[in-house]
Amino acid sequence: MPILLHPHPLLRRRARELPAITEALRALAENMRETMLGQAGVGLAAPQVGESLRLIVADTSPNRNLPIALVNPVVAASSRETAAAEEGCLSVPGVREVVHRPARVTVRGLNLQGEKTEMECEGMLSVCMQHEIDHLDGVLFIDRLSRLKRERVLAKYKKMQTRESTE
Ligand code: NI
Numbered sequence: 001m002p003i004l005l006h007p008h009p010l011l012r013r014r015a016r017e018l019p020a021i022t023e024a025l026r027a028l029a030e031n032m033r034e035t036m037l038g039q040a041g042v043g044l045a046a047p048q049v050g051e052s053l054r055l056i057v058a059d060t061s062p063n064r065n066l067p068i069a070l071v072n073p074v075v076a077a078s079s080r081e082t083a084a085a086e087e088g089c090l091s092v093p094g095v096r097e098v099v100h101r102p103a104r105v106t107v108r109g110l111n112l113q114g115e116k117t118e119m120e121c122e123g124m125l126s127v128c129m130q131h132e133i134d135h136l137d138g139v140l141f142i143d144r145l146s147r148l149k150r151e152r153v154l155a156k157y158k159k160m161q162t163r164e165s166t167e
Helices: 022-037 121-136 147-166
Strands: 043-045 055-059 066-076 080-087 098-104 104-111 116-121
Touching: 022 043, 022 055, 043 098, 043 121, 055 121, 066 116, 066 121, 080 121, 098 121, 104 121, 116 121
Parallel strands: none
Antiparallel strands: 043 055, 055 066, 066 104, 080 098, 104 116
């Protein structure tokens, strides 16, 4: 599936809650998982593939064989302690920056069978879940940088995008 790139307006919209889990939704999740793995990403949110729905997929396992799909996910609790980690995003290619976020989070949502799930996340999974859930609210990781850093990064990104479109 093609991935929308910043500054596509759909990436800035608040995605819709899913009232039910359908066969079509499961197929979308599977397509997203393949797209994510094909692009060597660790997570992907439905708005990034043009579907303004509250669905995320992730796989932070070393062998990329423990996929997670969550419907209507929320961060139910966050640690006061923060951690800094380098992040990138398939919708902002070529940019990697250190972002500070709560070190641990509790994430709740539904799995693709419609069962309630709760996950205690730390390390890369914690970063990934917070990053992907942000996407559902129209928030990109670059928004979590200091203003100065964001402006510098966006100027570089704009230059890269212009170069690519003229080559
Ligand atoms: Ni992203």
